[in-house]
Amino acid sequence: MTERADMEAAFEAVLFVASEPLKREKLIELFDQSEAEEAGAALDAVLERYRAQADRGISAEEVAGGVRIVTRPELHGYLRRFYEITGRSKLSMAALETLAIVAYRQPITGPEIHELRGVQPSGVLKTLLDKRLIKISGRRQVVGKPFVYRTTREFLMHFGLQDLKDLPPLEEFEETFGSEPDRQLSLDTAGS
Amino acid sequence: MTERADMEAAFEAVLFVASEPLKREKLIELFDQSEAEEAGAALDAVLERYRAQADRGISAEEVAGGVRIVTRPELHGYLRRFYEITGRSKLSMAALETLAIVAYRQPITGPEIHELRGVQPSGVLKTLLDKRLIKISGRRQVVGKPFVYRTTREFLMHFGLQDLKDLPPLEEFEETFGSEPDRQLSLDTAGS
């Protein structure tokens, strides 16, 4: 039987050392199956403690189907200064547009992205692949067998999402085509 | 003038990110020289807080010319167990390279892989066999009768391929991604 305090300490240590999100089930597997419920509660207590300490340097977050400890975003300036890192990965507007298309319309192919943006996407796709924000997940069985793209776990991690359902919803426009009578249309009919 | 709470938060974040001991002077340099004394006290407060929490998973220590946050030694067993659990689902670069060789040059033998990578492949081949990404499909009738390796159905499924013919040749990749570099328009200028 493991003491509750030991469980919390173990979770804290494991989370502290990890540099990527850890799955809850995996964490709970650290203990005997008979202790799973207690372990779950201990894990929640640790996470809650981290989230509660609003004025501290680190916090806990749930992303990409896992939990991890991260620094608070407000402290970016200090970290950058200390680690002398200049210009952390800026994404061009083209890259962001393409990333949005892949995120919301996945699985999607290069030609489809081309159609949606009106621009050849290969250079931008390469950038996004290199940054591991998207991945190739096969080919579509159509003429030319184009590659099919999806977002990655890294994408979820970077944007702080648990899963794709957490993406900000796409705006639904009320404009429906042809809802209003239109000048040009009437011109055409007048001429006929 | 920096708030004392901000100083503590900054130190905590910087110490968290580092995986090696950091020099006190360097940490204190994060702040203006006029604030050095205050910063020193803030750093001590952070370290003291970590040291005081005896039942927690992490603590602070001063070692060879620096300070760092570490996991408590008693928890070593948990850490090791946890990394054994998670390590199972990982693919090392060596394994990935070997997998790529088998994929593109199959059917291929161990000695041939050795020749291409310059490294004895048996350990990595075992990993790939365990993960069912490759299989043994007989022996080559040459001296030593080495095993012949091929990729599996699981391999195709994992990479979203219908069959091996769908495996993209290197040249296709260069055609798809080699051409146009992503225009690095930064976010701030894009709006103008």
Place this chain on the structure above:
Amino acid sequence: MTQAPGTLPESWRVQLPVFEGPLDLLLQLVRVNKVEIAQIEVAVICDQFHEYLELMEEMNLDIAAEYIYEAAMLIHLKSKMLLPRPRTEDGEPAEDPREELVKRLLEYRRLKDASHSLAEIHSMRVGVWTRRPQPMPNAEQPEALELDEVSLFDLLQAFREVLVRYDHDHPEPYLMSRETFSVREQFERLLKELEGGKPFDLLADLGQRRSRGEIVAAFLAVLEAARMHLIRLHQSEGGELVLYRTTKELQRHELEAVQV
């Protein structure tokens, strides 16, 4: 309806805005004209689109093929709009020719808005740091990838990496012999040329070598052979350096002593 030139915002003439492609430009034109996308006036937009391309030309900017393609589409659409719309078999008016363009623009705007939300999240999230990976007891190498995340792209990059490294460690022998010339090869060639007692013009021979490296190797071979008394050097009255083979036999160990 013809549109007078100069309907683009005056400021565009001063500093031409950069767009993320032809659709982005179209969207901006819709905004400038203060109409709804669904009510887009093709003739106006078409003219303004061309006006923008002309401005680009004036400023010596390269116009990407995509803009030209879209401009052609617009002209085609504009001409279609001028024709009376045919009726379908049921007597209903056929689909509005603009419908496809409107759909594309709406979809593009929706995704562009989404990309702005992503940009906002991105700029906030770059401030989030995780712990730097450290060597762990019993853990896989830090560069190990989560198996679920390994994609075709990684597989190919890995294969390319192997090939590049292999080529680097095993340079092609053909390239080797072209770039670094073996004295021994030249030595053997020289003795062969001298077989049968033909006179041999050294300068002429050196002139036929293909590179500085080969000339140096050939010359060193001559010096080697002379040192071993296998050849004799003569200067003719015309200034040619002529070589003759002596009667001395070449010993195997001598050949092996010549630098490769």
